Amino acid sequence: MGVVIEAKDLRKSYGNVVALNDVSFSIDDCSVVAMLGPNGAGKSTTINILLGLISQDNGHVSVYGVSSQQAVRKGYVSGMLQTTEGMKLPYGVSVKDVLAYMASLYPNPLPLDQAATLSGLSELITRYTHELSGGETQRVRFALSIVGNPKLLFLDEPTVGMDVDSRRRFWQTVRDFASRGKTVLFATHIMEEVENVADSVIVLHHGQVVGEGTPSQIKSSITGKVLRFRLPQEDLCILDSLPAVIHKQISNEQVVLHSSNADLTVRALCQSGAAFYDLEINAPSLEDAFLELTRQVSDNIRIVNR
Amino acid sequence: MFYSTLVFELKKQFGRGRRRYVLLGVGIPVLYYLVFINVAPHGGTTPVEGTIWRNYLLVSMTAFGSVFMGVSTGGIRFATERMSGWLRQLRITPLMPWVYFLAKIAVALLEPLMLIVVLFVVSHIAIGTSLSFTQWVQEALALWVGVIPFIAFGFALGFLVNGQNAGAVQNLPIFIISYLGGLFQPIFTMPSIMRTIAYAMPTYNYANIAWGLLAGKSPEIENILVLVGYTLTFILIAVVLYRRDHSRAII
Numbered sequence: 441m442g443v444v445i446e447a448k449d450l451r452k453s454y455g456n457v458v459a460l461n462d463v464s465f466s467i468d469d470c471s472v473v474a475m476l477g478p479n480g481a482g483k484s485t486t487i488n489i490l491l492g493l494i495s496q497d498n499g500h501v502s503v504y505g506v507s508s509q510q511a512v513r514k515g516y517v518s519g520m521l522q523t524t525e526g527m528k529l530p531y532g533v534s535v536k537d538v539l540a541y542m543a544s545l546y547p548n549p550l551p552l553d554q555a556a557t558l559s560g561l562s563e564l565i566t567r568y569t570h571e572l573s574g575g576e577t578q579r580v581r582f583a584l585s586i587v588g589n590p591k592l593l594f595l596d597e598p599t600v601g602m603d604v605d606s607r608r609r610f611w612q613t614v615r616d617f618a619s620r621g622k623t624v625l626f627a628t629h630i631m632e633e634v635e636n637v638a639d640s641v642i643v644l645h646h647g648q649v650v651g652e653g654t655p656s657q658i659k660s661s662i663t664g665k666v667l668r669f670r671l672p673q674e675d676l677c678i679l680d681s682l683p684a685v686i687h688k689q690i691s692n693e694q695v696v697l698h699s700s701n702a703d704l705t706v707r708a709l710c711q712s713g714a715a716f717y718d719l720e721i722n723a724p725s726l727e728d729a730f731l732e733l734t735r736q737v738s739d740n741i742r743i744v745n746r
Numbered sequence: 747m748f749y750s751t752l753v754f755e756l757k758k759q760f761g762r763g764r765r766r767y768v769l770l771g772v773g774i775p776v777l778y779y780l781v782f783i784n785v786a787p788h789g790g791t792t793p794v795e796g797t798i799w800r801n802y803l804l805v806s807m808t809a810f811g812s813v814f815m816g817v818s819t820g821g822i823r824f825a826t827e828r829m830s831g832w833l834r835q836l837r838i839t840p841l842m843p844w845v846y847f848l849a850k851i852a853v854a855l856l857e858p859l860m861l862i863v864v865l866f867v868v869s870h871i872a873i874g875t876s877l878s879f880t881q882w883v884q885e886a887l888a889l890w891v892g893v894i895p896f897i898a899f900g901f902a903l904g905f906l907v908n909g910q911n912a913g914a915v916q917n918l919p920i921f922i923i924s925y926l927g928g929l930f931q932p933i934f935t936m937p938s939i940m941r942t943i944a945y946a947m948p949t950y951n952y953a954n955i956a957w958g959l960l961a962g963k964s965p966e967i968e969n970i971l972v973l974v975g976y977t978l979t980f981i982l983i984a985v986v987l988y989r990r991d992h993s994r995a996i997i
């Protein structure tokens with residue numbers, strides 16, 4: 441075990457927009473790490489800097505002890521990137537042609553059939569790229585990112601546009617790849633992917649790291665309980681008088697309260713005579729923790745539940 | 747790495763999905779040439795600019811076809827690869843960017859060469875065009891090497907457009923510069939203002955070298971300088987735009 445990525449004080453602006461504001465983190469060897477954050481949090485920018493595609497205004501990056509460009513040149517890293525139009529594969533060639541070409545660029549590639557099997561492509565290998573469906577194209581893209589046998593894989597929101605089933609299958613292939621002693625860093629805004637796949641998570645918000653740790657550490661970073669219930673519009677005013685409430689969020693009649701002492705809050709809620717219903721009391725989920733962490737950074741920003 | 751890149755570029759260019767475009771790219775200039783010859787009076791033997799019309803026309807049509815192919819290899823297809831994220835995917839491999847562009851340029855040179863050979867053979871067999879061996883070789887070389895600025899133009903265009911509108915954005919300028927450069931209508935039949943415009947066109951300077959060779963004249967230095975100037979300008983534009991792409995998180 442060692443540190444494979446070391447990012448220190450990364451800063452990047454596009455014109456007046458600050459994308460990264462002193463981002464620092466490190467990533468251990470052989471781990472699957474999620475970078476969690478809403479759109480515009482700086483996830484793609486970070487990944488692009490780590491891959492040497494764009495350069496930071498300030499700060500330092502080392503990947504396997506060398507610069508990000510050198511790590512790419514040596515074939516240590518690879519990735520699946522985001523594109524606005526959706527990645528199309530080169531036209532007029534077969535899946536095998538593309539895979540073989542990609543493999544030829546690396547010093548120590550995986551055998552083609554191994555890369556194909558790992559990515560669930562075995563039966564697609566002779567197909568032409570323009571004959572593939574969207575989901576199949578994504579699988580080929582994944583195969584392209586692993587066929588060079590990189591030690592470290594970056595995935596920038598890789599499951600965008602996939603249905604539930606392909607998503608589940610996709611993460612299975614990522615885990616299979618990681619189990620070969622690889623490191624994976626993926627960006628997402630989907631909590632489920634973080635909980636099911638990641639060993640650890642870096643929470644990004646407005647270009648800052650607002651939380652870091654295993655998913656359960658992140659969850660336990662906020663104490664208390666989360667209360668969810670429905671409340672008729674006319675009773676909403678009683679919410680202000682409830683004790684022990686750290687944070688509340690109201691959309692239509694649905695109320696979510698983060699309480700440091702659920703017993704006190706519930707007792708007061710009952711005594712108030714408000715006609716609440718559908719009450720649930722839970723330990724904070726990762727999403728609750730995420731919302732709380734990001735709220736602490738920007739109290740003035742209303743977080744609308746997705 | 748260069749070898750496998752070149753082979754892959756060739757597969758893409760002449761692979762199953764692309765063959766009909768290559769056929770069209772060669773076929774259309776051949777067709778234009780045959781049609782124009784057929785409507786020419788006296789079987790195209792009218793004297794013009796120190797040669798005869800059908801030879802002059804052969805150069806014009808070969809120049810047009812080569813310009814079209816030279817621009818489109820870089821232009822539309824490169825734009826698609828760039829916008830689709832393929833270029834970006836390659837940039838995170840050990841492949842050096844210059845290897846990719848060099849392989850693309852090599853393939854971009856191959857298509858016009860094919861066209862030149864096909865047109866010359868068709869012209870010799872079907873029309874009976876007779877040039878000396880040296881002249882055939884000189885013409886082929888001039889028309890082939892002279893296509894370089896148009897390949898550079900294609901890459902600059904490829905950086906400027908996005909994948910969806912690339913077809914229209916690319917074809918219109920090709921026809922405009924071909925017309926203005928006198929490839930469809932000799933410039934000595936045009937009003938003087940049009941001639942002045944033609945002298946500034948890369949297409950005119952390109953074809954004029956080959957037209958001159960027909961009349962036994964050696965290439966004019968102005969023509970060469972204009973072509974070199976255009977080449978450097980387009981390369982500069984392409985490099986600047988490549989850098990611009992480089993500074994964005996998502997294209």
